[in-house]
Each structure stands twice: as C-alpha cells, then as structure tokens.
Amino acid sequence: MGTVSRGFRGRRRPSAELPPGQYLVEDFPVLSAGPTPTIDLEAWELVITSETDEQRRWDWDGFRSLPSEQVTVDLHCVTHWSKLHTTWEGVSLDTLLEEVETSAGFALISSYGGYTTNLPLEDLTDHKAWIAFGYDGQELEPEHGGPARLLVPHLYLWKSAKWVRGIQLLDQDKPGFWESLGYHNYGDPWQEQRFWGD
C-alpha cells in the first residue's frame, strides 16, 4: 500500500459506532416540526402523571436541585445523520421516577409547543434516558430543546422530545406525533426501524 495521506481526522473510528444507513456529521443540525417555543423559567414545569392520575411536579429550581449527571452519547436521527460522542448534563429518569409509584408499561412524552412521542417505560429506566439541560458544557440552547429536553440516545432522535413538559405513564401504548404519521413505533437505529413496517 502507498503512503497516501488522508489528512488528519483523529483516530479512525470503528464503523461499529454507526448504525446502518447513517452518516457522520460534525455540526449539530436542528430539526423541529414547529417554531422554537419561548419558555419562561419562572413558569416552567415538568409533570409526571401516573396511570392512576397521580402527579409529581417539579418547578425549575426543584428540578435543578436534583442530582444530575454528565453523559457522553451518540445521536442518531432518522434523516440519516449521526453525531458521535456528544456530552450532555441532565437528570436521569431513574431519579425522577423514584418519586413516582407506577406499574405502567408505556410513556407518552409531551412538549411545550405540542409535540408528543411515545416509548415503553423500560426505555426510560436503567440509565437509558435523561432530562438534559446542558450540552457541551453550556446551557442547552433553545433550538436544541432548552431549557430542558428528553435525551434517549439508544432510539432515533425523534424520541428525544425537545422542550419537554410532561411524561404521562400509561398501561396502553399511545402513538405520538411522528409515530402517528408513519414513523416506527419503537425506532431502534441498530435495527433501522425508521418507518412503520420496518
């Protein structure tokens, strides 16, 4: 083999990091189905509603006083871009759900602005999901979901609802916005579950 320089790209990453049909991006694309909502932190709230209609509510100060974690994860969008090794700060859903009595199997996430998305509750637990308020050492920018968004990196990024406001725990699954429009109900990037029937 010759000594053709590929230029400096850092260590070459194993393609094992990239799910099928995905390409790498270095920037951070913004994908929103509507305008970025204006959210006043004084009025912000996060509400978890159980299947028996019990509610647990946090205002911004209460939420921010919970223990948070820094996580470095890969993001995979159904529109084929992936961004690797992104660093976030957030509160684990395990921490939030500790305060809620539930035996529900499903969750429907809702956002300021009206977006919704659904997933099995077990995909929110065991250190798989966070309510993130920091990105790359800074406050999470509004266009990326600030003040706080759901982060569920093991599923396609449409499950990571920006501007999260509510988590409704349900005994029966209920499709969210994209899921009702033909996107896959579960959305595992490693199985390429992009659309209904994949």
Ligand SMILES: Nc1nc2c(c(=O)[nH]1)N[C@H]1C(S)=C(S)[C@@H](COP(=O)(O)O)O[C@H]1N2
């Ligand atoms: N509230 C809300 N959350 C959302 C969306 C949206 O339109 N509204 N788009 C989803 C989609 S399709 C993607 S790919 C990611 C994009 O996140 P980003 O804009 O930070 O890249 O947000 C997800 N969360």
Ligand SMILES: [Mo]
């Ligand atoms: Mo997306």
